[in-house]
Amino acid sequence: MNSRTAKKAIGGNSRLLDLHRTMLLIRATETALSKLFADGEIPGFIHLSLGQEAVAAGVCSALGPADTLATTHRGHGHVIARGIDLGGFFKELMGREGGQCKGRSGSMHVADMGLGILGANGIVGASVPLALGSALAHQTRATGGIAVAFFGDGAMAEGALHEALNMAALWSLPMIFVCENNGWSEFSPTARQFRGKLANIAGAFGIRHIHVDGNDAEATADAAREAADHARATGPVVLECMTTRFHGHFEGDPQKYRDSEEMAAMAAGDPVARSRARLIELGMAAADLDAIVSETEARVAAAVEASRADALPDFDATLADVYTPMGAH
Amino acid sequence: MNSRTAKKAIGGNSRLLDLHRTMLLIRATETALSKLFADGEIPGFIHLSLGQEAVAAGVCSALGPADTLATTHRGHGHVIARGIDLGGFFKELMGREGGQCKGRSGSMHVADMGLGILGANGIVGASVPLALGSALAHQTRATGGIAVAFFGDGAMAEGALHEALNMAALWSLPMIFVCENNGWSEFSPTARQFRGKLANIAGAFGIRHIHVDGNDAEATADAAREAADHARATGPVVLECMTTRFHGHFEGDPQKYRDSEEMAAMAAGDPVARSRARLIELGMAAADLDAIVSETEARVAAAVEASRADALPDFDATLADVYTPMGAH
Amino acid sequence: MADTRYIRAINKALADAMDADASVVLMGEDIADAGGSFKATRGLLDRFGPARVRDTPISEGAIVGAAVGAALGGLKPVVEIMFMDFVTLAMDALVNQAAKSRFMFGGQASVPMVVRLPHGGGLNAGPQHSQCLEAWFAHIPGLKVLCPATVEDAYSLLRAAIDDPDPVVFVENKALYAMAGDLPEEPARASIGKARIARQGSDVTLVTYGATLFNCLKAADALASDGISAEVVDLRSLQPWDKETVLGSVARTHRAVVAHEAVRSFGVGAEIAAVIGEEGFDDLDAPVGRVGAPFMPVPFARSLESRFIPDAAAIQAAVVASLA
Amino acid sequence: MADTRYIRAINKALADAMDADASVVLMGEDIADAGGSFKATRGLLDRFGPARVRDTPISEGAIVGAAVGAALGGLKPVVEIMFMDFVTLAMDALVNQAAKSRFMFGGQASVPMVVRLPHGGGLNAGPQHSQCLEAWFAHIPGLKVLCPATVEDAYSLLRAAIDDPDPVVFVENKALYAMAGDLPEEPARASIGKARIARQGSDVTLVTYGATLFNCLKAADALASDGISAEVVDLRSLQPWDKETVLGSVARTHRAVVAHEAVRSFGVGAEIAAVIGEEGFDDLDAPVGRVGAPFMPVPFARSLESRFIPDAAAIQAAVVASLA
Ligand SMILES: Cc1ncc(C[n+]2csc(CCOP(=O)(O)OP(=O)(O)O)c2C)c(N)n1
Ligand SMILES: Cc1ncc(C[n+]2csc(CCOP(=O)(O)OP(=O)(O)O)c2C)c(N)n1
Ligand SMILES: [Mg+2]
Numbered sequence A, B: 001m002n003s004r005t006a007k008k009a010i011g012g013n014s015r016l017l018d019l020h021r022t023m024l025l026i027r028a029t030e031t032a033l034s035k036l037f038a039d040g041e042i043p044g045f046i047h048l049s050l051g052q053e054a055v056a057a058g059v060c061s062a063l064g065p066a067d068t069l070a071t072t073h074r075g076h077g078h079v080i081a082r083g084i085d086l087g088g089f090f091k092e093l094m095g096r097e098g099g100q101c102k103g104r105s106g107s108m109h110v111a112d113m114g115l116g117i118l119g120a121n122g123i124v125g126a127s128v129p130l131a132l133g134s135a136l137a138h139q140t141r142a143t144g145g146i147a148v149a150f151f152g153d154g155a156m157a158e159g160a161l162h163e164a165l166n167m168a169a170l171w172s173l174p175m176i177f178v179c180e181n182n183g184w185s186e187f188s189p190t191a192r193q194f195r196g197k198l199a200n201i202a203g204a205f206g207i208r209h210i211h212v213d214g215n216d217a218e219a220t221a222d223a224a225r226e227a228a229d230h231a232r233a234t235g236p237v238v239l240e241c242m243t244t245r246f247h248g249h250f251e252g253d254p255q256k257y258r259d260s261e262e263m264a265a266m267a268a269g270d271p272v273a274r275s276r277a278r279l280i281e282l283g284m285a286a287a288d289l290d291a292i293v294s295e296t297e298a299r300v301a302a303a304v305e306a307s308r309a310d311a312l313p314d315f316d317a318t319l320a321d322v323y324t325p326m327g328a329h
Numbered sequence C, D: 001m002a003d004t005r006y007i008r009a010i011n012k013a014l015a016d017a018m019d020a021d022a023s024v025v026l027m028g029e030d031i032a033d034a035g036g037s038f039k040a041t042r043g044l045l046d047r048f049g050p051a052r053v054r055d056t057p058i059s060e061g062a063i064v065g066a067a068v069g070a071a072l073g074g075l076k077p078v079v080e081i082m083f084m085d086f087v088t089l090a091m092d093a094l095v096n097q098a099a100k101s102r103f104m105f106g107g108q109a110s111v112p113m114v115v116r117l118p119h120g121g122g123l124n125a126g127p128q129h130s131q132c133l134e135a136w137f138a139h140i141p142g143l144k145v146l147c148p149a150t151v152e153d154a155y156s157l158l159r160a161a162i163d164d165p166d167p168v169v170f171v172e173n174k175a176l177y178a179m180a181g182d183l184p185e186e187p188a189r190a191s192i193g194k195a196r197i198a199r200q201g202s203d204v205t206l207v208t209y210g211a212t213l214f215n216c217l218k219a220a221d222a223l224a225s226d227g228i229s230a231e232v233v234d235l236r237s238l239q240p241w242d243k244e245t246v247l248g249s250v251a252r253t254h255r256a257v258v259a260h261e262a263v264r265s266f267g268v269g270a271e272i273a274a275v276i277g278e279e280g281f282d283d284l285d286a287p288v289g290r291v292g293a294p295f296m297p298v299p300f301a302r303s304l305e306s307r308f309i310p311d312a313a314a315i316q317a318a319v320v321a322s323l324a
């Protein structure tokens, strides 16, 4: 079924279908990554956002071309939702020359300046000041853009967030603080690490706080739109998205610390299953949705194949590119 | 008049007289420092707490011998109220061998381990994690003590405070966060630097917040007692003391940035004048209070004289004391 | 205990130190329930309880600052910073507070604390999870800096660090964690500041520390088959460092190469080479060679990182150059 | 403009750079209304407005982090950190973010930003307000590190730093702020990485940077009256640094002493001395001497600090030793 027919079938709710497609792409990408990692085809470590796709899809759906974002170690979903080239993405994670960052960065630092992606980040909390600075640039240069800082619930314990909340409030910066609250910091429940309530912390700085079910793609998209409007018109806003991390902190983490009840509950909340059910409810045929899954998986498989075939990065060229080459500016 | 007669005269309110005496000592000390600094007898720079004496006197009046405190660049009042040896204090600030820290630290790092003073600090915000760790030691070692972190309103912008609030709440540490709110961070009103409300920030962590007129010695002492009881029995508490900085950020700062209205209002709020008036109201004779002033000033003058006469520190001994000498532990 | 892994030696040193001294406490992210990201603290929560093995929030600055306050308050905190790269968030606490307190306070108090910092590459962990920043700390009066290479040293130097009255930066190479080696039943107490001659030789002195020791030993093997006898000095302690042993060796061999995994420029090797050049000037028959990582962030891709980390061949080549 | 003060040269460089390029913005604590603690930014708020001259809260970590984001967003931020000692709170932003972003992102973007760091003693400002930590930054691939000594260099190097596409750590010695010197109407554009021979000589090369330049020149004067001709090389740029000029000088003089105010051990001088020893080995008639502060925190008392900071006599003594 082509997408025109599909949109017709769901009675004009093409936005949900778009969100669903984005989520499927993240899901397929990370499912492939999980396997590639297990097979030793991905060096280092990777943190998957399986289960959190609706946050990425929802938030990025609210962004325009001038907008920017900085994200975390768990940033695949965000960069995919923002539209990163799938080939460049896989090549990066597989350490290839054609990688988005020429194989220098891997999963934790994927960036695409053309899309306003100021990088995933290996330092918990570091995305927040980066986005703050980007928002300052938007404001100073009057680009009309806003900046998004993605951060996890565990990052609330880093001073950087609190310093940035203050500065954003002080300067009325066009910025969304997106807390992707999956309840976990690595192997510990964040509740055992952080005693603050983000809504109240934001409130203490006079910053509006929006709370949303981050496993509901439409609700997240709505909230993100509201947040983006607020950021553009008024100033900073905190968007807290409640979500679930399906896999371990990193691939290979057996998650023995999570009880079976929680694991069982996850399936029920699966954002992809939820948007699929909703689309079917709206009249879309399961077969059509399955077809999108297959297409998406095929796209991913092709990207993986292309990555495997890609060359390894050149060491000397890499060494020569630590600083901006003379004459480049 | 001896102190027994004085106490009788004020109808048993010996606490106020004690607070007043402490404030007079701080006032006399810092007044002398101001002059010594202008005369070039004190190297480096010094930050005076003239006008903030009631906070120091009030808070320290609530502390017991096992308690500890860490303070800021503006810490003279706190260490004096805690009972630091006046000779050692002056010698330190004048860079003498007999200084409390052997002339190595100066105004910004005065410490007295015997009194639980973990030092003034040159780094804004740094006192807070130090006191946090001290509180952790109290709790772990069951000393029964509490730790006090003095910090200025400007320090609220440092991430360290927010990290520490969370940890103190998480671990129910016996600790008082004393914000000495004088409205200024260096040459700027803190309102132009910090958009958060401390009461609400504390609240967001579930930490009790007590607000007090920090120029009212008795009220501050009462609030500090309440805070100390809470810290000892329950856990962390924030005590925000509203006060006024009489002098410039550092000595020599002409304060051109303050308007005449504010400068004029200062005298009215003078904590020392207020406690003096109250003591007179309670029946103490002005002459008796004047006598205390004279005694105090004489004590200070003697300490200054002794400091002048003291030797300069020995360089080689200093160099040999960067690490703990072998066999010392 | 033959075939003890390096990480297990760390674990045992922590456990034995906690047994021996009730004031030793551990703090770090996910070190209690989870036993640490690298499992250095596995089992210690059960054994010593949550007051002594404390999971902290992700607040590196406040954790290390609190360790200073705790050390001044009678505890001996051992802090785990998950990756050395994250110590960038705790530099004030380490450099302005921990290192200077004893000095600033006129010697009134010591600050007995240890900060464990896993450094180094080889895991393809990328530019923010692989750095070797020990040169920073060696430059700071008031800090001691250790970097054990062997399993036995991991144990004995960590015990020494915890016993030491002053703040110690304890650097562990992540790539060594899984390495097995011999840990004697009664390991000798190590002295901070003493190097060890890991291999005797007469033609050239290789000065090294941490994981690079093993590349030096490999290089020495290869050189031996070419008839070149290399002495290998394992510094173990970088601040203070054992000038006497190094200069003594150079006085015999007349040649030196300093090798480490950290970036070569302005690295630890610069100080060692400068001192050899200064105090061993008359002994030297050739310039002091230096081997270290090239001047770039640690790259992610396997193919890049494997070229980035100095290997035995690079060390061998430096020795050959020094003999040319 | 003869008799321009160093601080005024900084001020003028900032103003001229802002005039020349609308993307240059300033950030720091009390830099706008108050014109900065050392008055480096005096008058700039009035001239360029609050959007380009921005007072920040006391949040060093977030300020420098924000500068990175702003630089990636098309601004050229110049951040003032009031005292170099406080950069300990911004090390992640500088080292993990600013320095590595271009590299990590595969060269997609540069990070044009400058962080101004006043260092050095002489003001009796004590252990947390006097440190010289530039060696840390010189060790970090991706950062450039400048340290101008003269009034003209203060101007031209700051202009060069602001124009540079990569992050620059700009180190100013506080004790020089009040020093007057010549600032030409049209100062030459400085090239980052080029040293200057501040005085020609033939018997020994003194390599230095920052305020210690003036002690070297004093020492050279004193040596001259003893018939010793010292050449003085002012590095100006520490990363990259001008090996060619230094080695060229040593090739003529056959002797070298490296001098700086920072602590000697593991300081910038170690790298310089190591490279001279390595690449200039055959030229050297004597060990490379090193002069730097002793291994202790900067002490407060006048009598202590004046002995702590290396003076002309110490440099002279090192030269004499190298000629012995
Ligand atoms: C400064 C810093 N400290 C610690 C870590 C190690 N670390 C990586 S992810 C993580 C937990 C983060 O939790 P959260 O912010 O909730 O993100 P999530 O993993 O749940 O997406 C930790 C502690 C780090 N990368 N950076
Ligand atoms: C980390 C750090 N940043 C900046 C400074 C410079 N500084 C010293 S005091 C001060 C203002 C502090 O204001 P506040 O906390 O309100 O204390 P107050 O001076 O009013 O007592 C600043 C910015 C410093 N000492 N440390
Ligand atoms: Mg989380």
Ligand SMILES: [Mg+2]
Pocket: B152, B153, B154, B180, B181, B182, B183, B184, B185, B186, B190
């Ligand atoms: Mg204040």
